[in-house]
Amino acid sequence: MIEVQVSKGILSTYFDKMQRNLELDVAIVGGGPSGIVASYYLAKAGLHVALFDRKLSPGGGMWGGAMMFNQLVIQEEAMPIVADFDITFHPYEDGLYTMDSVESTSSLLYHAVHAGATIFNCYSVEDVIYKNNAVSGVVVNWTPVLREGLHVDPLNIYAKFVIDGTGHDSEICRVVARKNGIKLDTSTGGVIGERSLDVTEGEALVVEGTKEIYPGLYVCGMASSAVSGTPRMGPIFGGMLMSGKKVADMIIARLK
Numbered sequence: 001m002i003e004v005q006v007s008k009g010i011l012s013t014y015f016d017k018m019q020r021n022l023e024l025d026v027a028i029v030g031g032g033p034s035g036i037v038a039s040y041y042l043a044k045a046g047l048h049v050a051l052f053d054r055k056l057s058p059g060g061g062m063w064g065g066a067m068m069f070n071q072l073v074i075q076e077e078a079m080p081i082v083a084d085f086d087i088t089f090h091p092y093e094d095g096l097y098t099m100d101s102v103e104s105t106s107s108l109l110y111h112a113v114h115a116g117a118t119i120f121n122c123y124s125v126e127d128v129i130y131k132n133n134a135v136s137g138v139v140v141n142w143t144p145v146l147r148e149g150l151h152v153d154p155l156n157i158y159a160k161f162v163i164d165g166t167g168h169d170s171e172i173c174r175v176v177a178r179k180n181g182i183k184l185d186t187s188t189g190g191v192i193g194e195r196s197l198d199v200t201e202g203e204a205l206v207v208e209g210t211k212e213i214y215p216g217l218y219v220c221g222m223a224s225s226a227v228s229g230t231p232r233m234g235p236i237f238g239g240m241l242m243s244g245k246k247v248a249d250m251i252i253a254r255l256k
């Protein structure tokens, strides 16, 4: 009966997919531009990587351009990454390029999945697995469960490395520091919080701050600005792409 086949097709393949992703090389929390770019390069290098995003539509702050004007600006240094994702671009002024934010976001997602990354949408990472003074995986729950405040326990997923790509709130860094009484690799040992906007400094420091912030836990994108207390940069996206590639390259160098 076709009606039942449809249901069985979804359930059996979904749970296969989930079981294949219970033990990972890398778990990425947050499907903004930096996390998606990281997932692409990690998967392309042959690593087992899954990305978890709490929203129905991953892509983070990239869909809306700025103030919902759906265009992006990217600087010259990030253009090799734009080429890897086959995004249409137009030269603008002074080494800057513009592109359509919907095409850009969907291209990132398309290429990440085709490179072999698995994306789980509607998953909120509420905690990490923390053993022997290191982060060793993520603790996930359905976003609607958390939104409704339902008292339902999560599931656990092992990963050799976790990437915090949760954007401005650097949620995973916060939870690791708060729950385990440890010091992160920041000047205060905690999450400092992002500073006000400075495009030049913000773009440079977001890439510089992309690093292993605690054993087993890397940070990329705006989460790296927020944790280390560097300026936000607004709707220029080259730093996000370069941060995603940098974190992937760092982990590939360790695992390969």
Ligand code: 48F
Binding pocket: 029, 030, 031, 032, 033, 034, 035, 052, 053, 054, 055, 058, 059, 060, 061, 062, 123, 124, 125, 126, 165, 166, 167, 168, 171, 220, 221, 222, 223, 232, 233, 234, 235, 236, 237, 240
């Ligand atoms: O903020 P976001 O787009 O991440 P990003 O890669 O890029 C930042 C830019 O979009 C922009 C900017 C650039 O100039 O400033 O803001 O740093 O996306 C973060 C994603 O993480 C998800 C959230 O739904 C969003 O899609 N997310 C956040 N916390 C969690 C999470 C969580 N605990 N579990 C799962 N997903």
